[in-house]
Amino acid sequence: MPPDRFTLGLVQMAMDDNSDANRSHALDMVAQAAQQGAQVVCLPELFASRYFCQREDAAAFDHAESFDGRTMRTCGACAEKYGIVLVVPFFERRAPGLYHNSVAVFDADGVCLGHYRKMHIPDDPAYYEKFYFTPGDLGFQSFSTRFGAIAPLICWDQWYPEAARLAVLRGASALLYPTAIGWHPHEKAAYGPAQFDAWQTVQRGHAVANGVYVAAANRVGLEPCDGQPGIEFWGASFIADPQGVLLAQASHDKEEIVLAEVDLAHLETIRRNWPFLRDRRIDAYQGITERFLDAPAKTAPDAMS
Numbered sequence: 001m002p003p004d005r006f007t008l009g010l011v012q013m014a015m016d017d018n019s020d021a022n023r024s025h026a027l028d029m030v031a032q033a034a035q036q037g038a039q040v041v042c043l044p045e046l047f048a049s050r051y052f053c054q055r056e057d058a059a060a061f062d063h064a065e066s067f068d069g070r071t072m073r074t075c076g077a078c079a080e081k082y083g084i085v086l087v088v089p090f091f092e093r094r095a096p097g098l099y100h101n102s103v104a105v106f107d108a109d110g111v112c113l114g115h116y117r118k119m120h121i122p123d124d125p126a127y128y129e130k131f132y133f134t135p136g137d138l139g140f141q142s143f144s145t146r147f148g149a150i151a152p153l154i155c156w157d158q159w160y161p162e163a164a165r166l167a168v169l170r171g172a173s174a175l176l177y178p179t180a181i182g183w184h185p186h187e188k189a190a191y192g193p194a195q196f197d198a199w200q201t202v203q204r205g206h207a208v209a210n211g212v213y214v215a216a217a218n219r220v221g222l223e224p225c226d227g228q229p230g231i232e233f234w235g236a237s238f239i240a241d242p243q244g245v246l247l248a249q250a251s252h253d254k255e256e257i258v259l260a261e262v263d264l265a266h267l268e269t270i271r272r273n274w275p276f277l278r279d280r281r282i283d284a285y286q287g288i289t290e291r292f293l294d295a296p297a298k299t300a301p302d303a304m305s
Contacts, residue, residue: 008259076110151174173264
């Protein structure tokens with residue numbers, strides 16, 4: 001039976017152009033996290049490479065790996081070596097011309113419990129993910145690990161309350177968001193604080209609305225792209241409790257390991273006092289699966305008699 005609490009660790013790191021070096025550096029930071037007491041460790045989105053989605057380039061598909069590729073093999077061995085649960089994002093090559101932005105979950109014995117494929121795929125300036133990634137088809141999942149039930153989601157999924165809700169309804173006590181998000185340098189001065197605040201606030205809202213721990217593991221550093229300004233990844237990886245309280249947060253500009261405790265007794269107390277799951281009106285939510293609910297046609301009032 002899983003313990004009633006576990007230590008969650010996030011790796012915030014910068015990437016360079018060498019995939020082997022990125023993997024090695026990530027595993028070194030995972031080892032540091034384990035040595036500091038982390039029992040569940042989450043890596044940033046697409047950590048094995050620089051963020052190639054800043055432009056559309058078919059050559060970038062060469063970064064993709066099959067499910068039994070090097071990243072999976074080395075990370076599974078790492079999880080077993082340190083006796084930790086390891087959440088591993090990877091660029092999944094499912095078949096020729098079919099790719100996903102995915103994350104695998106390795107239990108503390110090194111066995112892969114399964115994987116999740118990113119469901120919400122953005123298409124914005126310097127985030128051209130629809131060119132690369134097929135939307136996920138595995139649904140929202142929760143994995144029962146040695147230390148507790150966790151649900152991996154990925155970056156753009158952070159903005160969708162439906163994703164958080166469905167993962168929690170599957171039993172997750174912690175939502176983990178591997179992330180690659182930052183500022184366009186020319187927008188930072190005018191919009192940077194508001195963009196960052198919105199990103200963190202919406203995730204803390206998921207924690208409150210669902211009575212669940214929420215954590216985001218972001219990359220850090222400026223990644224230029226072919227003479228373009230690039231993206232300044234804003235770091236600030238964080239862990240929030242079921243009331244949205246920030247338990248730990250990294251800096252905006254340094255590689256760091258973020259640690260905090262997930263306490264299931266605290267989660268139980270919060271849900272008893274804020275029983276949002278109990279009071280949901282599941283009989284009234286039929287419209288949630290519609291793209292948009294058009295306003296009903298106006299009808300003329302009854303004629304005066």
